[in-house]
Amino acid sequence: MSLPKLEELQKQLKELLDAEFIRPSKSPIGAPVLFLKKHDGSLRICINYRALNKIIIKNRYPIPLIVDLFDQLGSARWFTKLDLRSRYHQSRIPEGDEPKTACVMCYGSYEFLVMPFELTNAPATFCTLMYNVLQPFLDRFVVVYLDYIVVYSKSHEEHVEHLREVFQTLPHCGRRQDSVDESKIRAIVDWELPTKVTELRYFLGLANYYWRFIEGYSKITKPLIDLLKKDFSKPYEVHTNALDYSIGGVLVQVEHLVAFNSRKLNETEQRYTV
Structure with missing residues (x-):
């Protein structure tokens, strides 16, 4: 792995540890770690759970078709899209199953405490969670597709009330904010x-x-x-000096050197009288 990728791996590993999404593992198994390039050119850690996904019992929860969701929006005039941050990481891995998610890298072995993005059941599990949480609003003024929630209404007043109900149901949600890394x-x-x-x-x-x-x-x-500004309030002094083969000078203010300058004399200049 190249040095830039190692640095990025250290950074993302620290973020996952600080967020308590992962912890050091002693699991006898471990999936390999690789990087995937995102649309903006940045890199994202990806765990190759191919072997684990083959033996996982599949969650057959039906993920809705986008075309069917569009039909519900036909008469609405006001829309708000809510995008849940780190969507799959909001679901806890059942206690005792964490070692199954272990991954191995040059900095050790780690296991997930929350659902990794790469598990085959992650989309269906998250859809189940969202449908359970937002069940009272579905097909009335909310549609859910994976981690996207769309609130739709016929009027502004109605839309404000719908948003209030959704926000009260999702107590940790809020407006997207700019923040500093x-x-x-x-x-x-x-x-x-x-x-x-x-x-x-x-x-x-x-x-x-x-x-x-x-x-x-x-x-x-x-x-x-x-x-950054030049201080012209103090008097300037120019000190000069000459040798047989060079000349030099220094520009000073009180207790402050401003600049030096010097150069070598050519053969003709060396014959000048003082």
Whole structure:
């Protein structure tokens, strides 16, 4: 596995452990781990459960056809689509069955505490869960397809009430929010103290990307931004020096070196008188 993939594996492994979706395993079996490229070019861990899926008793719960769902939306004028995050990970693996989901990688063996995406029964199991939870609303103002929930209504007032009922049934759901990756926050917190203007400018450029997540960002960064400005309030001094073969100079302010400059004299210049 290449170095970039190893780094990505470490990152996603930590996320799964922190979320308590997996735990270290001592299972005698283990499925191999590989990467799949997503539509946006990013990589996602994929567990090859081919052998396990062959012996699993199949859940024959019927997944609805999209065409049939469209028929229910015919007279509606207001629609809201709800997309459940980490859909299959919201279902708990029955206690005692966790070792069956073990996967093996270069960083050890791990087993899932929640339902992995790659299990053959994952879609049907999740559909069963969604249908049980939203049963009172199905075919009235809600349709469910895998992890997508569509709320539909004929009027705005009716739609608001329908959404309220769905949200009260799904207490942990909420509006989609932008958030900052914890690794990005850690990179800024652990940033080495800038000692040059170029380093400070680079740091501010990185931090500025997240300005809308930081209350009072302009007030906090003002002292740093002021350091980028040239200070003309202090007097300048130019110190020069000449040797037989070179000349040089330094521009200074009080207790501060601004810039150095020097160059070698050519043969003609070396014959000049002082």
